Amino acid sequence: MVNYGGDEVSALVVDIGSSSLRAGYAGDDTPKAIIPTSYGYLPAPPDADISMLDVTEGKDPVNTPKFAKIYIGQNGPSIWREGMEIGNPVIDGLIQDFNPIPPLIEHALKEVMRCTPSEHPTLVTEPTWNTTANRERMAEIMFEEFNVPAFYIANTGVLNAFASGKGSALVIDVGQSMASVTPVVDGFVLRKGLVYTALPKLVHAHARHTLASPTQSRRAIELLPHQLISNKMPIEPGQSPRYTLREDRMQGTTESWRNWAEAREVDEWIQSVAGVLDQGWNDQYAASRPAKQYEFPTGYNTYFGADRFHVGEQFFWHSPQLASNPSLPKNIPALITESLRACDPELRQVLMGNVVLTGGGSLFSGFTDRLSTELSRTFPHVRCTKIHAPGNPVERRYGGWLGGSILASLGTFHQLWISKEEWQEHGKAIIGQRCK
Amino acid sequence: MAASAADVRSALSIPDATLAAGPSQQKKPAATPAARKPEGISRELYSLIGPSAPSIAAQLAKPRLKQKPNLTGGGKVKWEERPFKNAARKDGLELRHWVKASTDPAAEYPFAKYNVPPVSYTYSQDEFTRFLEDKEWTKEETDYLFNVVQEYDTRWYIIHDRYSYPEGTPRTLEDLKDRYYSVCRKLVRNRPWAGDEASRGQLISTFQFDKERELTRKKYLLSLENRTPEQIAEEEALYIEIKRLEQNERKFKRDREDLLRTIAGIDSGLPDIVEDDGGPLGITVDTKKLRKKGSIMDMDSPATPSALSISTPLIKRPPTAKNTAYDAQHCIIRTDLSANAPATKAAHQAAYIRSFKLPVPKAAIAPKIAQAFSELGLSHSRLVMPTRENCAQFEALLEATTALVETKRVVDKVEYDIQVLKGQLGMRTSQPAEGEDGGEGEDAGGGDSKTNGDSMEVDDAPENEDERAQSVVSTRSGRSRKHVSSCDV
Numbered sequence: 034m035v036n037y038g039g040d041e042v043s044a045l046v047v048d049i050g051s052s053s054l055r056a057g058y059a060g061d062d063t064p065k066a067i068i069p070t071s072y073g074y075l076p077a078p079p080d081a082d083i084s085m086l087d088v089t090e091g092k093d094p095v096n097t098p099k100f101a102k103i104y105i106g107q108n109g110p111s112i113w114r115e116g117m118e119i120g121n122p123v124i125d126g127l128i129q130d131f132n133p134i135p136p137l138i139e140h141a142l143k144e145v146m147r148c149t150p151s152e153h154p155t156l157v158t159e160p161t162w163n164t165t166a167n168r169e170r171m172a173e174i175m176f177e178e179f180n181v182p183a184f185y186i187a188n189t190g191v192l193n194a195f196a197s198g199k200g201s202a203l204v205i206d207v208g209q210s211m212a213s214v215t216p217v218v219d220g221f222v223l224r225k226g227l228v229y230t231a232l233p234k235l236v237h238a239h240a241r242h243t244l245a246s247p248t249q250s251r252r253a254i255e256l257l258p259h260q261l262i263s264n265k266m267p268i269e270p271g272q273s274p275r276y277t278l279r280e281d282r283m284q285g286t287t288e289s290w291r292n293w294a295e296a297r298e299v300d301e302w303i304q305s306v307a308g309v310l311d312q313g314w315n316d317q318y319a320a321s322r323p324a325k326q327y328e329f330p331t332g333y334n335t336y337f338g339a340d341r342f343h344v345g346e347q348f349f350w351h352s353p354q355l356a357s358n359p360s361l362p363k364n365i366p367a368l369i370t371e372s373l374r375a376c377d378p379e380l381r382q383v384l385m386g387n388v389v390l391t392g393g394g395s396l397f398s399g400f401t402d403r404l405s406t407e408l409s410r411t412f413p414h415v416r417c418t419k420i421h422a423p424g425n426p427v428e429r430r431y432g433g434w435l436g437g438s439i440l441a442s443l444g445t446f447h448q449l450w451i452s453k454e455e456w457q458e459h460g461k462a463i464i465g466q467r468c469k
Numbered sequence: 470m471a472a473s474a475a476d477v478r479s480a481l482s483i484p485d486a487t488l489a490a491g492p493s494q495q496k497k498p499a500a501t502p503a504a505r506k507p508e509g510i511s512r513e514l515y516s517l518i519g520p521s522a523p524s525i526a527a528q529l530a531k532p533r534l535k536q537k538p539n540l541t542g543g544g545k546v547k548w549e550e551r552p553f554k555n556a557a558r559k560d561g562l563e564l565r566h567w568v569k570a571s572t573d574p575a576a577e578y579p580f581a582k583y584n585v586p587p588v589s590y591t592y593s594q595d596e597f598t599r600f601l602e603d604k605e606w607t608k609e610e611t612d613y614l615f616n617v618v619q620e621y622d623t624r625w626y627i628i629h630d631r632y633s634y635p636e637g638t639p640r641t642l643e644d645l646k647d648r649y650y651s652v653c654r655k656l657v658r659n660r661p662w663a664g665d666e667a668s669r670g671q672l673i674s675t676f677q678f679d680k681e682r683e684l685t686r687k688k689y690l691l692s693l694e695n696r697t698p699e700q701i702a703e704e705e706a707l708y709i710e711i712k713r714l715e716q717n718e719r720k721f722k723r724d725r726e727d728l729l730r731t732i733a734g735i736d737s738g739l740p741d742i743v744e745d746d747g748g749p750l751g752i753t754v755d756t757k758k759l760r761k762k763g764s765i766m767d768m769d770s771p772a773t774p775s776a777l778s779i780s781t782p783l784i785k786r787p788p789t790a791k792n793t794a795y796d797a798q799h800c801i802i803r804t805d806l807s808a809n810a811p812a813t814k815a816a817h818q819a820a821y822i823r824s825f826k827l828p829v830p831k832a833a834i835a836p837k838i839a840q841a842f843s844e845l846g847l848s849h850s851r852l853v854m855p856t857r858e859n860c861a862q863f864e865a866l867l868e869a870t871t872a873l874v875e876t877k878r879v880v881d882k883v884e885y886d887i888q889v890l891k892g893q894l895g896m897r898t899s900q901p902a903e904g905e906d907g908g909e910g911e912d913a914g915g916g917d918s919k920t921n922g923d924s925m926e927v928d929d930a931p932e933n934e935d936e937r938a939q940s941v942v943s944t945r946s947g948r949s950r951k952h953v954s955s956c957d958v
């Protein structure tokens with residue numbers, strides 16, 4: 034027990050990201066519950082009696098005034114419902130809307146994990162750029178609504194470093210909406226070196242634009258989700274699709290659900306087709322790579338050649354006419370350079386020797402190879418650049434959760450929990466003092 | 470007897486009596502039936518193999534198997550979920566964990582001991598006004614600094630990152646470190662000290678911080694980082710060039726030494742040549758200049774010193790006067806390295822016994838030498854008392870014998886030649902017409918010029934055997950003489 038420093042107190046770890054909410058027991062290697070952060074809801078009629086319509090049990094109606102009904106989890110947003118809107122509490126990595134957070138956590142802990150939160154100390158993660166108000170609100174939710182005996186809020190940058198077994202690391206986290214570079218030293222984030230942009234959103238927008246605009250060889254692609262298609266015919270690649278829409282559903286489909294569904298189609302296309310060249314852009318090389326076939330829910334299918342590599346190029350290189358736009362999110366090499374410049378010169382070598390690549394967005398095909406090329410190109414003076422990128426997709430996507438799982442199962446960590454007693458005694462101030 | 474042993478076991482409640490009894494128990498019952506004739510063997514056959522047949526005994530003895538693992542008892546460990554309190558916590562939070570039921574519930578939480586609070590320094594207002602006044606730092610900001618240092622446990626990078634004193638001037642990491650350590654130093658120096666001065670000095674030295682030096686170091690680091698790829702490439706190229714030049718130089722030197730050895734003999738003062746050869750030194754000077762020209766900051770790169778250290782020539786130190794006096798006083802006799810050892814390699818000469826290095830006669834004349842020694846009544850291979858003098862004498866003797874044997878051989882050959890020539894002369898006098906051509910032909914075909922020369926010598930002074938032997942020795946076996954002298958001087 035003492036040998037590996039672990040002492041499990043059956044703590045819970047909750048990691049909320051832009052795309053999914055992960056929850057599980059500390060000490061496990063995989064979260065038990067992974068549910069989408071997006072949720073479906075029926076907006077409450079403005080003059081209706083909220084408490085009557087609110088059927089989700091155990092929920093304080095005061096905190097959910099917006100929803101008449103909320104749909105969460107695997108059968109939440111992905112199922113078409115008439116008039117259902119889609120919401121996401123996390124914008125740019127931060128929780129902007131705390132109303133759906135208690136139902137989301139409750140769903141993960143009670144419905145999926147079937148445990149009682151009031152019996153388990155709970156560790157929640159936060160992005161490095163989280164605000165004080167946000168973390169205090171989160172503590173309030175956990176203590177007041179879930180009655181947890183102890184609570185801690187830990188930084189995803191630090192947790193990702195821990196998940197790869199490092200105390201000091203340069204954590205490159207590419208998520209669904211945000212890409213961040215966080216220098217971590219001795220388990221603390223160097224806040225001056227933290228940089229983050231909404232780069233994955235740019236990549237997504239670029240991919241969507243690529244698909245939705247016609248080229249010489251193909252037409253513009255309709256990004257209709259399968260929920261809106263009643264039947265389709267198999268067709269040859271490049272032929273115009275033959276399918277029938279579900280006219281009955283078109284009427285009740287909300288704009289937000291349509292957007293969410295189309296974004297999902299784009300994401301799936303990115304995940305299966307898009308890639309990045311490992312040596313930088315080269316027309317000849319891109320053309321020589323094999324084209325990939327992809328079929329959309331409409332039945333339309335075609336081969337994607339060099340197009341698919343243009344998408345990944347957005348992560349690493351912006352064309353000069355784009356780069357003149359000041360609101361353009363910085364690309365990955367620029368982020369790393371900026372982050373390192375803010376660090377002490379002595380630390381740079383250490384950090385570059387401990388690069389941790391994490392986040393679901395980094396599973397983009399060819400990303401790791403390209404990153405190592407870019408690092409050796411941008412920082413030729415760094416003798417050994419070592420990138421730690423877990424090959425296991427679960428470890429890569431849920432690195433923050435995994436680090437939390439490690440941290441919360443350490444025997445020496447148990448003195449850091451903020452207990453309910455301390456919360457009641459000191460109030461919100463204790464969060465800032467304890468969770469540095 | 471067996472029964473009594475079993476009794477003892479049962480009394481002591483040792484469980485596996487039959488297994489523990491082992492071979493000693495089994496042998497005795499096996500021996501008794503073997504003494505009688507077993508069933509199924511004819512009397513004749515039994516009398517042939519007799520009672521000592523090992524195969525039968527082996528058959529009758531039970532096979533000894535490995536002891537069975539004890540799976541039933543002792544493996545059960547009871548675990549229970551228990552609430553525990555952490556001594557490292559100030560509140561009364563009780564968490565629950567699973568522990569072995571055998572552990573002591575009152576024991577302190579095992580991880581609490583890792584909660585080591587850092588040593589912190591505090592100072593009073595009075596101390597501050599007396600020792601710690603600094604125009605750069607107010608008392609409030611110093612207090613703040615000490616709080617932050619305490620909070621982040623002297624992790625300076627974090628402290629510098631989180632340090633934000635309201636309305637304060639921006640501080641560099643070195644400013645913070647300098648202030649903190651100087652305050653600590655002053656406090657230790659000016660406070661009454663319980664221990665001795667040495668420990669106080671030691672403590673102060675742990676708070677030593679040279680701000681200027683740190684800043685210079687950081688500056689160098691930065692300049693190292695700011696090299697352009699061209700500069701780095703040039704540096705690499707220069708480094709490789711140095712290596713190449715050094716290698717060339719070494720090769721050249723080796724070739725020259727080989728050449729010198731071939732021309733001038735074995736120990737023709739090679740160490741001197743090595744010493745006055747300023748080649749590698751000159752090269753490093755050159756490359757240094759080159760590097761300077763290439764980029765000034767390269768001088769600080771770690772590659773430079775290593776390149777220099779490699780090229781440092783290995784200088785052979787001649788024995789100084791002091792050494793000689795010391796040696797004479799302590800009866801130390803130094804021998805030079807054997808001239809056979811390659812001079813380029815700084816070969817380490819291991820300790821050896823003097824008698825091991827006695828010269829061995831050439832294989833061709835060894836039996837003759839042995840014969841000569843045995844005629845004198847000596848052993849040619851072994852010295853009873855190989856002192857230095859004895860060894861020298863033995864060597865001299867060996868050398869003289871070798872010379873003698875060689876001389877004898879030459880004399881024999883010359884005498885034979887004389888006989889042949891006399892015969893030819895006789896023939897020539899009898900047949901003067903064909904004598905001239907035949908004589909020339911014999912001379913041309915008569916082997917090497919040396920024997921020819923020898924024969925001439927013999928013709929000149931046929932009587933003086935000793936002198937001739939001397940001269941032969943002096944001209945031809947310079948090598949072996951050198952060898953002897955170098956081996957044991």
